[in-house]
Amino acid sequence: MIRFLLDGQVMKIEAGAQETALHLIRERLGRKGTKEGCGEGDCGACTVLLGEIVGSTVQWRAVNSCILFAPMLDGKALVTVESLGAPDRLCAVQGEMVARHGSQCGFCTPGFIMSLEGRARGGLGTVGRPVADVLSGNLCRCTGYGPILDSAAACPPAPRDDGDVLAGLTGLPRGEGENWHAPRSADELAALLMAYPEARIVAGATDVGLWVTKQLRDLGRVIFIGDVADLRGIGENEAGVTLGAAVRYSESWDVLARLHPDLGELMRRIAGTPVRNAGTIGGNIANGSPIGDMPPALIALGATLTLRRGDMRREMALEDYFLAYGKQDRREGEFVESVFIPRPASDAVIAIIKLSKRFDSDISAVLGAFHLSIEDGMIARARIAFGGMAATPKRAHATEEALIGKAWEEATIEAAIPALSRDYQPLSDVRGSSAYRLAVAGNLLRRLWLAQSGEAVSVLEVGHG
């Protein structure tokens, strides 16, 4: 039984571990305004808002209901497009979208409305962000987006009274199900994993969701860790940043941007708002995808991972966690507890560059992360890691060696580039050919040099004439 708040009513519904929230909304609540466009969190037609108590207020976040599991609604407030208005009683964003001709075929429209409403409520991942970034998880094939962007501009974030929601959410009893668990503390999680070492850990479900919707896999027993309070902590001090494994991308955005602006820009480019509002960096690491964007960036920065099994903890360098394709150094009953990212020296040369066919919400063809320490004009230390170049996120040891101890100059870079082909033999796939990946990896090193020598290198920083 899960309980969630829907338009002021507490809904009590039996839910299996891998029923999607979208299925529950459409087929069991009968709310057909929320659409399925892709079933993988890329198009945003299924966007809904979730509200939960954070501190003494309600935090709203837009999420993709197609890859959210129903138990993840437990204890939350759910807002669908039907919650906001009706044809004769439009809410502000709905009114603006009508007035500005923001819908054509209308199929993506409810998802856009929800993302715009999330922004109007000051929802997670929206505050201070350009509208196009807030909407990067919503695809429209008809309008060309102009009227939608204009509608957003006409509906600036405004304070609201969430007293009713706060009251409704307060004291909701915790849900439970036959084949799933939703622990609230790390101790409870540790105990559950000792009892059920085969259980599938799900944080934001932005990857595991697709195992169900696309691969039709049965997950078996699931442990949802999204509400584990002590995995949701963010620590920031002089030494660096510690992120609990259940901290969502959007929640870590600001603190990572303070660590280095390239990490902030990377966060902007990873997925779209609804995915960033659900997915976690812990999950991105733990599932060991070779195309995860965070691991190479964090490896270059020297991140360490803390794993926990029962009461035992161990730490390791992040790069040591990835053993081979699909194989990580995580033991039975063990879970990723946190990741620590040391604060880089202020004079370090750092660049984190994501290459993809489309700037927003696209999986990288190549992600290059560079972290050099220059002392007296010489490269004293180098940590370079790439994603998309090997079966795992991997350091470029040969290239690093070719750089270390050499003068920090263009000739050194040119001399080091051939070493990349010793570090990597990338594959050709839908995102790029092997030759492109290798060529562009070398060019990223050149770009690193040119950028620090004052040359403009990013098309994203240029205006029109």
Added chain:
Amino acid sequence: MAEVHTPHAHDSARLHVTGAAAYIDDLPAPAGLLHLAFGLCARAHARVLAMDLSAVRAAPGVVGVYTAADIPGDNNVGPLRHDEPLLASDEVHFAGQPLFLVAAQSYDSARRAARLAKVDYEDLPAHLTVAQALAAGDHIEPTQRMARGDADAALAASPRRLSGRLEIGGQEHFYLEGQIAQAMPMEDGQTHVWSSTQHPSEVQHLVAHLLGRPSADVTVEARRLGGGFGGKETQATAPAAACALVAMKTGRPARLRYDRDDDMVLTGKRHDFVIRYDVGFDDEGVLIGLKLDLASRCGISMDLSPSINDRAMFHADNAYWLPAVEILSHRLRTNTVSNTAFRGFGGPQGMIAIERIMDDVAAAVGRDPLDVRRANLYAPGRDITPYGMRVADNVAPRIMDELAVSCDYAARRAAVADFNASHRVLKKGIALTPVKFGISFTAQHLNQAGALVLVYADGSIQLNHGGIEMGQGLYTKVAQVVADVFALPLSRIRITATRTDKVPNTSATAASSGSDLNGMAAYYAAMEIRGRMAAWLAAQNGVTAQDVRFTREGVVAGDTTMPFSALARMAYMARVPLWASGFYATPDIHYDRAAHHGRPFYYFAYGAACSEVVIDTLTGEHKVLRTDILHDAGRSLNPAIDLGQVEGGFIQGMGWLTTEELVFHPDGRLLSHAPSTYKIPTAGDRPAHMDIRLWDRGENVEPTIHRSKAVGEPPFMLAISVFSALSEAVMAAAPGVGLPALDAPATPERVLKAIAELKAR
């Protein structure tokens, strides 16, 4: 406010934004509803040795499993030629072709069961690409030739000459609502089908043939589509036919919704082209002779490929006079999904060929490409197309001139050169390109439409016609036309779903023709009713029918004014028929396809766009920085809706030429079959500066409905300005060696490859 030429909101806008607009998957599930899924083959070309469906039949929730042997009538969903089975049997011809059909209690159980078949294949030779099909000599129809003068002699006599090659990738429609249909068995062998289709009459006819029933036994209905773009013109038939088959077999309603991956794998896409050209010109870049070779990948069946490739030939002139020209068009059959209609319908591929030639010639003679374009435009005495039609409404020069001034082209081109001189990594490009697009179906018989207008005794009005609402605002525009006839507010018109039992034998809503055809048919229907009402009222009041005026204040006859609703009541009581059908057939068009000569188009729609881009020469990344558009929608029926078509078309075209890449595995499987791997533009890809205007002097020279112009497809090709600008930017990475051999889509990888090729020259 007048009802036409005004920016009314889309008729469903309030429903869209509240989630109250119902698409087929949102219809309440009728009792006993079965959910269907196709079982897809995994091979590009193979003989089916054995198909074991026992695990499929035994899967939880499965009610029935159907193969080709279960089809009572024609096992065909091909629109022109009988060459596309709903379910393959002995042989499969592309990876993803449906082999069997599962009916189950739930959507989920149908999808799960469909993956459980065990099929033994014997692989057969497959050709997947244009080059392979050319080598094998496998064409869906003979190579077509359109020519004027002696192109060879003109080339030989030209002072300058160059040749080139351009590959243009295909494009997935990516309508947000995937293909879907639902069928309900009715009494006495009849079937009612809800289909997300642009062509309900074709669905009706093919479903009837498949069931072995007359067309009159099948009714097809469509209220709205969640996007179409051509992708639901022929491709909607298969799911509808599957539902009708199961409904007939089981006596239960059936619904089939493709999941996104199935949709992308088993529906056709825009044709990819390989283009070769040999062009002769003078030192000013004025074309003298051209030989153009267009080869397209049609996929496994004919579908609409003949007309699509014809349209590529029709647009290989774009807005330019080609004094001596030969266009050859090869239509290749490949073991890939059958390519189909997509906004522009071959036109974009033909048009980008000549625009590439303009860029290539400009680079060769060292002139501004805009000057070369202007020097080649149609003009008095140089105004006959290669297919023999006079360009009587040539406004391209004026639109280009106005845009060049308003977007400050000359100064910005100089600024781009300055930028490139001072930047090592980043390079900019700018280009201004025209669009001239022919309006009419080139198959003459399709240029007809019917409408039905019903005035009820209380004065309320229902409107129905053969056009399909897929987001383009057709229903709104046609309703505006009808409201205008009666001088009633738009809100008085109840728009009703398109149904084959109201207006028969309709044409697809395609070729940008929806408003031209259906708007005029509805106009005639409404005028007929208005005429009867006026005649009756005139007789009552002792005035002439011409003295009866329908105004916003009411119907005026002599000294009396009465509300429209009162007149409707009185006319009903007096036994005046208050409903009428209207019919329209486009006049003056004719075409001899054997000779490729005639007047296939009623008129042309025009526009021009200027785009400025920047590329990163180290990564190939690029960004469109600014786009200015001036587009001719004639006297626009609804400027807001038309602007939406212009912007949406441009962005969709930009996606085709930049980020949208279809990637096939060497074994023929489509690898880019979901939005995670196939990237249509996002909000962030929209140029930061975008200025879109309808040309305020636009007016159709032909008597179309209120002198408006079709606007659905033409703006798509405004995005060619982006591709030309990218070519300019790449050229700046290694100046002086000519135009780069940039292919489309210009992904970062292709841009980097073009730079490398240029530097190696």
